[in-house]
Amino acid sequence: MIMRPIHFALFVTLALGAAPARAVQPDEVMKNPALEARARALSEELRCLVCQNQSIDDSDAPLARDIRILIRQRIAQGESNETVRAYLVSRYGDFILLKPPFKPETMLLWLSPALVLGAGLAAALFARRRAPRSTPALSAEEEARLAALTGGDTTGG
């Protein structure tokens, strides 16, 4: 209990010292709305490296903020989105891309939906081909039973 004020003091220092990092902040936004839109689109594709599966656009982590600012600086200098992305990949690897690039290592991943769907379709067709085409005709015995049933009581069911 006695710890509490100290903790709170720690909070305040942290809050004042390091800028409270949050998903895109007003001070980050670029003046030119077209460039800002490009920066947003790019940051939605990039992973916050220290979070779990969050894009830097959504992340509160300070590192994500740094990368958001870096992207905006580079875009302001006239670089295209592709160049900025390529630069970040060269620095952090494919790990930073939320959408993995199509290459030999990820081929199986990208093709998996088509493969599974194809296998499923093939299995369905196979099962269909193996199944009898139509209901086999009734045997003489069954015909007799049917006649007995329908002849005896037509209201039963």
Next chain:
Amino acid sequence: MIVEIGHFALFLALGAALAQTVVPFWGARVGDAGLMGVGRSAALTQLLLIAIAFAALVNAHLTSDFSVLNVAENSHSAVPAIYKISGVWGNHEGSMLLWVLILAVFGALVALFGRALPRVLRADALAVQGLISVAFLAFILLTSNPFERLMPAPFEGRDLNPILQDPGLAIHPPLLYLGYVGFSIVYSFAAAALIEGRIDAAWARFVRPFTLVAWSFLTLGIAAGSFWAYYTLGWGGFWFWDPVENASLMPWLAGTAFVHSVAVMEKRDALKVWTIFLAILAFSFSLLGTFLVRSGVLTSVHAFASDPRRGVFILAILALFIFGSFALFAWRAPMLKQGGLFAPISREGALIVNNLLLTTSCATVLFGTLYPLALEQLTGEKITVGAPFFNLTCGALLLTACFVAPFGFSLAWKRGDLLAVAERLTVALVAGAVTAVLGAAWLSGGSVFAPLAAGLAIFVILGTLIEVVMRVRRPGLAPAVALKRALGLPLSFYGAALAHVGLGVTLLGLAGLGFGAETIATLHKGVPERVGPYSITLDWVGERVGPNYKEAATSMTVRSGAAVVAEIAPARRQFAARQMTTTEAGLATLNFGQVYVAIADPTPDGDVPARLYWKPLVTLIWLGAAAMALGGALSLADRRLRFGAAARAKAGGGSLAQPAQ
């Protein structure tokens, strides 16, 4: 003392579970009715014992008994009572105890309502259910004991993680577990049917209520989780394709496929092998989800390796139940008799397409979730599979499934007429297309997804409603007759219709996001800031103290033109015990849409940096999910499907139960 009683009860429960596994199984093999009957009493005893253990843990949390490690680590004397209770399952040990409690509840339901079932089937199903219980009780007692004591006891607990102190997350795990674990019954019955080598429509009729219960709860659980993420995480995201979310989505997808195929089996005695396969799959994914979330393998492969005890144990359970059941499947499935012929264009055919698309998306989620782990293990290369991958692949598959839904709902069993159905659905098709075109024009070159999803949503909703009307009304029919026809339709039909409409409604909510607006700005007192059709004014900034937190609070007014439409109070909460800050978004619901405001810490001169959103139709996402779950419940209320109805009808020689051969 109470804590020790709980611990002891858990050991006794393990004994009961062992008895439930061995005795009825043996009885079924030697044909001894007395031994088979033991399954029933063992299941009920087990439920009683686990309930005692669970109550003991709840009591420890409620009384803040910090001499119990689990309470000391996950509770705090100042936490409100509801979060003391939800703290029970807000941690690994407690949540596993909840898992086995729900497992025992489902086992007891079979014991109580399964009287009308064939004796051998019931005995085998209870035995399999018992075996699952044995595995998880052993897991809890050996690796995750929630009753461990702490010496000396601390004065104060370390508090429940603040982001878990929320009503949405208090009910999320129980709902989700009711879903996950509910599929265990389906699994047990599938295994029992395979052991016997016989399966029929009566089986489907008995399993279906359990499936619907599990599926409805899983739907609600996922919706509750996503709604929680939406209002808690501070920017209105509600689905991240995070591995933990994927872990809950996979059983849902497999379960949804199962709900559809079991309907085919019940009505038409077809797709037996496939239905059994899906039953095994749905629970396997539930187990996999439990493993992924509980072993820590997701946060990092290394975290898993540093304390592998739990992970390896769950992995062994996983291997036993998944490989065991698939081996049984491979061995026995060829013996199952196929029945119910149908043409490709028929309701059965459409449901097969639905099943293919759902299982493919399920497989895609599985691949996407595990691929990075596998690749890192094999090559050391780290990649990320994130939202853009899943949106592209699963998005396409699931949208296609949505498109098929109204066709499947309208096609006749056995042999359908696609042209006639398309003609019936013309109005819905045209309305959908017009919606999509208008949406695209409105966004003028924005995302393709939003207008497409909006059009599909309208098609699904209208298409379903058209079918309902067509079933009831024919030209020239008197209203009284039409009403009688409407009342004569089975509840399961209305349940399915409601679920499909719910699907459309959720899709509409998702589409609405594409039409939203976002403003990032620093708010000054009294200066309105626009977002979408509304303007938001900051009125007040200050500090407040809650029971176990302090918050930077604000109050803001939402206006449409000059008229005040809502007051909101976004805040930032600081929890001292864990040194964590949470965002309390300011939300105002306006015509199914929401104004959403999240703030950062106010500056010393009273300005507030904020993100303002206008999210049209966003609430429909969860309302649609609720409608889907309600559809499941409605279907459950169908008197033909009540527990045991199948066998009663069979005994009475009624026309409802179709004999197997």
